[in-house]
Every structure is written in structure tokens, then in C-alpha cells.
Amino acid sequence: MKLNAKIPEGKLEDKWKNYQAKSHLINPANKKKLKIIVVGSGLAGAGAAATLAELGYEVQCFCYQDSARRAHSVAAQGGINAAKNYQHDGDSVWRMFHDTLKGGDFRSREANTYRLAELSAPLIDHFVQQGVPFAREYGGVLANRSFGGVQVQRTFYARGQTGQQLLLAAYSQLYKMVRAKKVEMLPRHEVLDIVIIDGKAKGVISRNLAKGEIKRFAADAVVLATGGYSRVFRLSTLAIGCNGSAIWKAHKRGAYFAAPSFTQIHPTALPQTSEAQSKLTLMSESLRNDGRIWVPKKKGDKRKAIDIPEAERDYYLERRYPSYGNLAPRDIASRAAKERIDAGHGVGQFKNAVYLDFKHAIQKLGKKVVEDRYGNLFNMYEKITGINAYEEPMKISPAAHFSMGGLWVDYELMTTIPGLYAIGECNYSDHGANRLGANSLLQTSIDGYFILPNTINNYLEGELKAKQYGIDHPEFSKVEDEVREQIKKLLEVNGTRTVDDFHRELGKVMWQECAMSRNRKGLENAIGEIKHIKNEFWKHVKVTGSDNEMNPELEKALRLADFIELAELMCLDALQRDESCGAHFREEYQSEEGEAMRNDEDFAYVSAWEYNAGNFVLHKEKLMFEYVQPTVRSYK
Amino acid sequence: MKVTFKIWRQENTDAQGELKAYEVDGLSEDMSFLEALDHLNEILVLKDEKVIAFEHDCREGICGQCGVFINGRAHGPHNNTTTCQLHMRSFKEGDTIVVEPWRASSFPIVKDLVVDRSAFDRIIQQGGYITAKTGTAAEANAILVSKEVSDSAMDAAACIGCGACVATCKNASAALFTAAKINHLNKLPQGQPEAHRRLLDMTAQMEFENFGSCTFTGACEIECPADISISNIAEMNARYVKAKLFG
The missing domain is CATH 3.90.700.10 (Succinate dehydrogenase/fumarate reductase flavoprotein, catalytic domain)
Structure with a gap:
């Protein structure tokens, strides 16, 4: 498949406006006939679910926690960037775009990154309206502080709990729509697979974590907002439940995975x-x-x-x-x-x-x-x-800490599977090879509140006339059977080692070979070790309890099974990129002083991996820099 | 380090529960309390027993998912902290540590130490928001908010929704939780248009969920990991009178 990022026509500053002017709309009477599944309730998921419901769509929102308010966006401390230029210090959309592109070491799309900066200012307006108690000056205006890597003050904050306050605003807005009966909230529900019919995302299979019950859910589009996957290292700054399972299952069903090796170490x-x-x-x-x-x-x-x-x-x-x-x-x-x-x-x-x-x-x-x-x-x-x-x-x-990598998405935030979207940290979009501080809350919120609700119409308009499928379609029962089979297999191993024991082993390999610095030999060894761990896991793991009850051990085992496979792809990705850029540092490609050596000639592309029956096929989306010429990041 | 845990085990909401004792060796003082439970769970798996279900997620004191009664106190022996921030160095070699779920009829037990706190979500659902659609906001600095008001709203907004206030209250009152959200929004100019409605709807839901009444014992603010002051409840009550009279 040829990757098409669908970058709109026009000058950089006009692209988003041009896109909106031309994309399809759906009238309110028709919107309520369309159902959207949102997986995850962090800033991306809750923001999207609430906004889509306000627009009139029927929404089901899933989260594995006991309430949407626990999503790990809650833990972000520092702040959120916006090009408001309130400090009169020369900030602008252009400067913020430039900082972000350069901070990412020129491995993201200009058009996406520009849109991130462009939509940052209205996002602050939105959160203030929703009651976020941002820090203020005595005169009553909003306060700012500076953050790493930039020369202006554009970071908005709510003490050391900015993520918590933004998430609670999104959660409140979401529950407002639950009250309006436009969102059905499904807490303690983990999405275990995606159902694709005629090449389009048409639903999910989910397990009720409180009762163990496995159920099918059909929809006209599926939005993944499941966060980062740095728990692959086991020890990370992420919440214990953070996982890569939904995006991994989507990958195995046809969604390309972009730059999996780009993970930030704090x-x-x-x-x-x-x-x-x-x-x-x-x-x-x-x-x-x-x-x-x-x-x-x-x-x-x-x-x-x-x-x-x-x-x-x-x-x-x-x-x-x-x-x-x-x-x-x-x-x-x-x-x-x-x-x-x-x-x-x-x-x-x-x-x-x-x-x-x-x-x-x-x-x-x-x-x-x-x-x-x-x-x-x-x-x-x-x-x-x-x-x-x-x-x-x-x-x-x-x-x-953070994963820049994630499912490959086009300008509309759609994956390579029509009708399947990825928003927030679980996609690869704006950060390139390294994320700047206070840009993660920004990206995840903008994806959910502003971009997706404007782009999903463009796809759904076609679905209005398309054939409708229900949960009795044979593809639903096939995928459900596969989910049940995997659970059954896990419970039947009845081996001698705990899930955590395997996770510790995987984490050590990944931390040693695929974290802060990587080299060819180490990565090749790691791939061998990961294959061995996978083999051992399916032979010797022990999970007690059953599948028809709350079983935290089973949840962990299912997540780890996916992490093990993802780990291999991360190493493969790090191996193919024979350069050092951003968070990806290959020891072979450094100057005498130990500086990273980027290679724009051969590697100015986004790696996008296709899953093919246990093998991974590399595709490349060439990055074009029309407005900013890539330069060397120097710290000397 | 070796201790004996006495932990509440209960198969599901309807089953009869009981305290079961587990002698656990191989702990270290630097382990967090939840890591000690992880350690015990690994032992249980290898003994072919079911793991103890307990709530946790961020393990840095902000998500509000963790929370158990430890030796009769919500979140353990220290004031104003979460269970995940408690470490084994707070206990002594040979201690017996009794671990129970939150006890409140509005928080039914799901399994073992896990309770259902969805009543909190339903209280928020009745008005713990500002009714404004995405995309309708005016320029952020168009409405000025004094630093004092903003700081005070932030003090109330810091609630993590763990439920320790309810669990520790002899009446199982949710007044601190509800007051914190009402005061956060009703202090701000953005929250004014629906201030009275918010207050009446949220307090009505609080009563509907069968939480008890507040009798100002102050137990809640001692356990609250977010340091929400009991003065929030007084403020809510004052606002309530105003809403009833003028709402």
C-alpha cells in the first residue's frame, strides 16, 4: 500500500483552513444515526468523545480504569504550551511550529506540526471556559512560565498538576454528555481486538474487567486513544495499567505502526x-x-x-x-x-x-x-x-517516559485502516524523534477536541450510504473466537513463572539495548532474546483464576503478550535507522565528541511497519521540508 | 523484612467475605505498600492461588484509583497521603497489618479490596461541569480572574476522587468530595451561570446515592491526600442556603 498523508493544498498557514473548507459535512439529523467507539478516556479520548457527542454522534467510550478520571493524562505535571504571546516576548505560531519541528529533530511533517501550533491558542481558551484553574497574575490575566528548549514563555500551568486539571475538565465535559445520554461510558472495559469488515473498522471486542464477560460492540468508526507504550520497559513513569494492546491488535489487523523505536527517556x-x-x-x-x-x-x-x-x-x-x-x-x-x-x-x-x-x-x-x-x-x-x-x-x-512512535496516521488522524483513527500519544504525528516538554498535553488535547471531530465527518459521510453491519456479522464471531482462544491458551499454560517475572526479563533487555543508546550488535541480540522470551512465556507462564471473574493477573498477562511482540518491532525499527536523531541514538553514528549524527539524505522518512503473518514489512513516508531547512541541533 | 498481612478476601459483591492471614517474607523497607502486595500476589500465583484484587494505577499519588483501609485508617498510618505513597518502612519487622476495602454502603465491594465508586461519577454527572461546547470559547484573557479566586478554586479542584473521605467518615458522607467540585466551579466566573443549579443537582444526587450526612467531625480532611479543607463543606452549605433562597 502506498502511504498517502493527505496533506491539503496551499501555503502552510492555509492548509488546515483549506482542509476544513473542503471536507464533507454531515447534517445533524444524520449524525445521530452514526455511532463512534472511542477507546481510552484520557485527554484525547475524553475530549473526542465529549466533542463528538456534542456534535450529535452516538458515542461509546471505553476505559480499563474504574472511572474515566483515572486516565494517565492525570499525571502530567509541568504544563501545556500555547502560542498566545501573552508575554510579548516574540512568540508566534510560526516560532512554536519551528521549535517543535526542530525539537523533534526534523522527523515529523511540517503540515501536522504547524497545525499543532496553530490550534494551541484556541485550546487554552477552551480549557479556561471549562473551568481549569490555570495560574494567574494578580491582575487576573493568565500566567506563563518557561520550559526546556525554547526562548519564550508559552507554558500555561495549574500548579504542578496541569495534567490533572485538564483531564478533570475533559472528564467533566464527558460526563455532561453521559447525562445527556449521548455517551455511553464503559469503565472497567478493556478492548482486546478490533473488528474489520470489508477493509473498514466496524467494531471492537471488549472484556468487562469486573465480571470477565466478553462482548462485541459495533460502530461506524473506531477511535483509538490509548496512550503510550513505554511500559514495554516495565519500569517507567507510566501508570501500571498503561498498555499497547489495542494499537498492537490494530497493527496486526492491518494498521501500520510508525517509528516504534522513538521513545523518550527522562x-x-x-x-x-x-x-x-x-x-x-x-x-x-x-x-x-x-x-x-x-x-x-x-x-x-x-x-x-x-x-x-x-x-x-x-x-x-x-x-x-x-x-x-x-x-x-x-x-x-x-x-x-x-x-x-x-x-x-x-x-x-x-x-x-x-x-x-x-x-x-x-x-x-x-x-x-x-x-x-x-x-x-x-x-x-x-x-x-x-x-x-x-x-x-x-x-x-x-x-x-513518552512514546513518540505509534500508529501511523495521515493528516486526518486516520490509520491505514479506513474508519480506524488513532489520536493522542498512541499515534505518530507531531513530535518527530523527540518531544518537547509541555507539548504532550497539547497534542493529545488538540487531536481529541479539535482535529478528529473535524476530520471524521469526511469518512463518515460515506458510511451513511454504505452497507450497515451488526454484531451478528461472521467477522465479529471470528474475532471474538480468536480473543477467547488467546485467553484460553494463556490460562492453560499453567507453567512455573509469574507474568511479572517475564515482564522484568523483557524490561531488562529493552532497557539495555533499545533505550538511551543503541547499537547494531545489541539490537540483533535483543531480537533473539525477545523471541526466546516469547517462546518461554507461552510455555511457562502461570496465570491463576479464571476468565469469567475479575482477574488482574489475566489482564497483565494479556498486556504483556502484546508488549513482547511490540518489543521486537521496536528493536527492528531501531536497527533499520542507521543514523542518530532525537531520542534515537545509535552508537555507530556519533561525532568524536559524542554528538548525534543525523543523516537526512537517507533517513528523512517516517518508518511505517506493516504486519504480515508474523513478519514486519517496512514502508517509508518521505518527509518533505518546504518551509524550514533541517539544521544540526547543537548543545555545545 | 517479614510481616503478616490480614487481608479481606471476597469473591464478588454478593459473596461472604473474610479476613485471611498471609505471612510474607522477603520484603524490603524501600518497597511501597502496593509493591508488597504485588510481591504477595506473585507468591500466591506460584502456590496456585488466586491473586488479591486491589485498585491502583499511576502509583504516584494523583490518579486516585488506589485506596484501602490499613490498620483501621484510610490510606494507612500517615495523614494526607495515598496508599501508593506509603512505604514498608512505616511498619516494623513482625507487624500484623490488617488490610480492608473502603467501607461504605454507597461503595459496594466488587472483589477483595476493590470497591465500586461510580456514585462519585454520577455526582459529577449532575453538574460538575460547565455547560459549554467545544469551539464556543471566547479569548482566554477576556474574563479576568483574580489570583486569589483562581488559587482558591485550585485548592478545591485538587481532589483526586479516591474516596478516603467517605471511607473514613463515620457517616460515610460524601460532603467533602461534592463540596470540592461545587466550590471549584462556583468560585470561578465561568461557573456562575449555572452555579445554583449545579449545587442543587449535585447535592441531590449525593443524597440519592445514600451517602450519609456530614456532622463536621473533620475526619475526612485528615485523610484527604489532596489536603482539601473541611471549610469547603461549610462553604457549600452557605452556598446551598443562598441557592435555595435565590436560586
Whole structure:
């Protein structure tokens, strides 16, 4: 299949307007005849479900949690970017577009990225109207702060809980439409497969997690809004239930998967402290403004941090990147930490961390100032670790965070399966090879509120006249049987190892070979190991309980089965990209100083993988840069 | 580290439940409380037993999904925290730790430690929103909101919907939860047009769901992980009188 991104005609700033002027519309009387399934209730899913319902469509919205309000958008802290230019500091749609394209190391489409910036300002208007208590100045206007990698102040925020406040606004709007009986909310429902009839998405098979019941749901279009897949590493900043199952099943049914290896590693999370650890908590990047990062010069130094004299400390970021120092960008800071840890200089019980030290800041600024700036973070640190960071340095470590990769979508956010859409973090659209801070809440919201509700008409208009299928169509029963068969197979293995045990093994392989830095040999080995894990999993996993009851162990097993397959594709994708760009760093492609070396000649494309009976076929969507010429990202 | 968990096991809503004891070894002080339960569940799987069902998701204290009674207190021994932020270092070697689900008739048990909190969603559904469609918003700075009002709305909006307030209240009252949402929206200019209706509809739903009445014991604000103050309830009551008189 030839990939067609369907970029509209016209100048960059006119494309979205031109698209809207020409796309098909559906009259209100007909809208209520059309049903849309939305999978996921985060900012993308809830925003889309509420807005589609307001437009008059019949909507069913699924989430695996007990309520739509738990979706992991809730955990985003920092803020949301918008080109409002409220600070009068020279910001504009163009500048925001440029920052985002460059931040993504020129691996996203100009037209998509421009639209992201273009729709950012009305999104802030929307959230203010919905009652989001954004930070304000004394005069009553909205406040802004700056965020990594840009020179203007365009980030809007609600304390350290911006994601929570935006999600709750979307959740409220969604439940307003539940009350209006235009949305049927299905919490504790996991979508286990997608039903395709005559090449079009026509429904899903879902399991009621409270009761175990498996059911068919038919619709005229299916929208996936299922979030990121970084739980493939097991230890990540994501929620425990975050998974890639729905997009993986869609992939296996024909949706191309784009750039699966583009995953962002965040430099400042709390390190793993035990084998049983399930989650890595993020500490705000802002700590790097005053904290200094170091490791002991001596390998395996057993002394306490405070007993190591200055001369025996290696402030490696300051040493390697004298101009940026401790404020080096995320990917650089993460890789540099990994390099020191791998070289045997890691600290802490598992030798997997580096120090973030406030000693000098406290000496220079006084404890009071440090407390004013970071008090809440120091408290959080003490709550989790039991350590007082005013007296000894924090221990921090890189952690898997965001997935730029996801299902390939065109300008309309439709996957390669007609009628199947992917929105929010689960698609590959605007971020390229690296996401800028405070752009994730933006992208996910814009996809759900503004883009999808405008593009889905264009497809559904054709469905009005198309043949209607119900859940009694043979394809529904075929897919349902396959779902039941997979569950049955899992329960029957009755082996000797737990699901978590396999997940830990997979996570270690992925973290070692397919995270911050990758190389050919390592990736090839990883693919072999992943195949072995898959084999062992289906021979030796043990899942207790049955399928007709609430069974958290079965849920985990089903998600892990998909993660194992996705992991292989991530490694394949990293292997084919013989260049370093953004979060994808191939050790073979670096300058003498260790800088990433991008290769625009051969790799200015989006990789889009087709699933073909257990094999993966690579397709390439060539990226054209008409308005901005790709330049080298330099941090020196 | 070794402790004994006494955990409520119940097959489903209608089944009879009971406390079962599990002696668990191999824990470490740095483990979170939920990781200790993960650890126990792995042991149970290998012993061919069903795992203990418990709620959790983000494990960083913001999603509000986790929450159990630990030794008779909502979210465990510390004030104003979630269960996921509790660590085993808060317990001693050899301790017996009793773990029960939220106890409130409006939160029926689904299984083991999992309860159904959909009554909260139904309260929100009755007006915990601003009726405005996507695409109809005016320029964000067109309506000024003073910093004091915005900050105070944010204090109320911080609620994570975990249900600890209900579970810890001797009357199983949902007043703190309901008040927090009403005050968040009714403080803001955007929430004014439907302020009275919101308040009357949401409080009516709260009563319809059979939550108890608030008798101002203050137990809720001690457990609330989002530090929602009990003064929110007083404010809601004052607004209620106003809505009844002038609404």
C-alpha cells in the first residue's frame, strides 16, 4: 500500500483552513444515526468523545480504569504550551511550529506540526471556559512560565498538576454528555481486538474487567486513544495499567505502526531501589536549575556521598558540556548518566543512579531560597525515599517516559485502516524523534477536541450510504473466537513463572539495548532474546483464576503478550535507522565528541511497519521540508 | 523484612467475605505498600492461588484509583497521603497489618479490596461541569480572574476522587468530595451561570446515592491526600442556603 498523508493544498498557514473548507459535512439529523467507539478516556479520548457527542454522534467510550478520571493524562505535571504571546516576548505560531519541528529533530511533517501550533491558542481558551484553574497574575490575566528548549514563555500551568486539571475538565465535559445520554461510558472495559469488515473498522471486542464477560460492540468508526507504550520497559513513569494492546491488535489487523523505536527517556526520575519495584516516579526537571549532577571518580566507591571530597567527584555534565552543563537537554543528560553508570560509577544500592546535589546551592543561596523553589519536591523525595535532600544529595536515574512512535496516521488522524483513527500519544504525528516538554498535553488535547471531530465527518459521510453491519456479522464471531482462544491458551499454560517475572526479563533487555543508546550488535541480540522470551512465556507462564471473574493477573498477562511482540518491532525499527536523531541514538553514528549524527539524505522518512503473518514489512513516508531547512541541533 | 498481612478476601459483591492471614517474607523497607502486595500476589500465583484484587494505577499519588483501609485508617498510618505513597518502612519487622476495602454502603465491594465508586461519577454527572461546547470559547484573557479566586478554586479542584473521605467518615458522607467540585466551579466566573443549579443537582444526587450526612467531625480532611479543607463543606452549605433562597 502506498502511504498517502493527505496533506491539503496551499501555503502552510492555509492548509488546515483549506482542509476544513473542503471536507464533507454531515447534517445533524444524520449524525445521530452514526455511532463512534472511542477507546481510552484520557485527554484525547475524553475530549473526542465529549466533542463528538456534542456534535450529535452516538458515542461509546471505553476505559480499563474504574472511572474515566483515572486516565494517565492525570499525571502530567509541568504544563501545556500555547502560542498566545501573552508575554510579548516574540512568540508566534510560526516560532512554536519551528521549535517543535526542530525539537523533534526534523522527523515529523511540517503540515501536522504547524497545525499543532496553530490550534494551541484556541485550546487554552477552551480549557479556561471549562473551568481549569490555570495560574494567574494578580491582575487576573493568565500566567506563563518557561520550559526546556525554547526562548519564550508559552507554558500555561495549574500548579504542578496541569495534567490533572485538564483531564478533570475533559472528564467533566464527558460526563455532561453521559447525562445527556449521548455517551455511553464503559469503565472497567478493556478492548482486546478490533473488528474489520470489508477493509473498514466496524467494531471492537471488549472484556468487562469486573465480571470477565466478553462482548462485541459495533460502530461506524473506531477511535483509538490509548496512550503510550513505554511500559514495554516495565519500569517507567507510566501508570501500571498503561498498555499497547489495542494499537498492537490494530497493527496486526492491518494498521501500520510508525517509528516504534522513538521513545523518550527522562533524565530525572527516582532510581529503582528493589527488584520488586513497579514504577519510577518523575522528579521535575526544574531541579537541574540549581542542583549539580555528579558521580564518584573512583569506580564502585563505597563511601557516603557527603564523605567524598570535591576533588574525587566527577561533575560529568559540566565536564562534557561546559556551555549547557547541568541543563543539557533531556536526551543528552540521560545518555551521559547511562554512560557513567555503565562504566561502573553508578551510586546507590543498585549502582544505578547518579547524585543530584544541592550542597552548593544551599551554601550560595541559603536553605530558605532552595526551600522556596523546590520545597514540595524535596518533601516528595523524602516521602518516597525517606532521605532528607537538604543534608545529602538526591539519587536520580533516567526512566522510560513518552512514546513518540505509534500508529501511523495521515493528516486526518486516520490509520491505514479506513474508519480506524488513532489520536493522542498512541499515534505518530507531531513530535518527530523527540518531544518537547509541555507539548504532550497539547497534542493529545488538540487531536481529541479539535482535529478528529473535524476530520471524521469526511469518512463518515460515506458510511451513511454504505452497507450497515451488526454484531451478528461472521467477522465479529471470528474475532471474538480468536480473543477467547488467546485467553484460553494463556490460562492453560499453567507453567512455573509469574507474568511479572517475564515482564522484568523483557524490561531488562529493552532497557539495555533499545533505550538511551543503541547499537547494531545489541539490537540483533535483543531480537533473539525477545523471541526466546516469547517462546518461554507461552510455555511457562502461570496465570491463576479464571476468565469469567475479575482477574488482574489475566489482564497483565494479556498486556504483556502484546508488549513482547511490540518489543521486537521496536528493536527492528531501531536497527533499520542507521543514523542518530532525537531520542534515537545509535552508537555507530556519533561525532568524536559524542554528538548525534543525523543523516537526512537517507533517513528523512517516517518508518511505517506493516504486519504480515508474523513478519514486519517496512514502508517509508518521505518527509518533505518546504518551509524550514533541517539544521544540526547543537548543545555545545 | 517479614510481616503478616490480614487481608479481606471476597469473591464478588454478593459473596461472604473474610479476613485471611498471609505471612510474607522477603520484603524490603524501600518497597511501597502496593509493591508488597504485588510481591504477595506473585507468591500466591506460584502456590496456585488466586491473586488479591486491589485498585491502583499511576502509583504516584494523583490518579486516585488506589485506596484501602490499613490498620483501621484510610490510606494507612500517615495523614494526607495515598496508599501508593506509603512505604514498608512505616511498619516494623513482625507487624500484623490488617488490610480492608473502603467501607461504605454507597461503595459496594466488587472483589477483595476493590470497591465500586461510580456514585462519585454520577455526582459529577449532575453538574460538575460547565455547560459549554467545544469551539464556543471566547479569548482566554477576556474574563479576568483574580489570583486569589483562581488559587482558591485550585485548592478545591485538587481532589483526586479516591474516596478516603467517605471511607473514613463515620457517616460515610460524601460532603467533602461534592463540596470540592461545587466550590471549584462556583468560585470561578465561568461557573456562575449555572452555579445554583449545579449545587442543587449535585447535592441531590449525593443524597440519592445514600451517602450519609456530614456532622463536621473533620475526619475526612485528615485523610484527604489532596489536603482539601473541611471549610469547603461549610462553604457549600452557605452556598446551598443562598441557592435555595435565590436560586
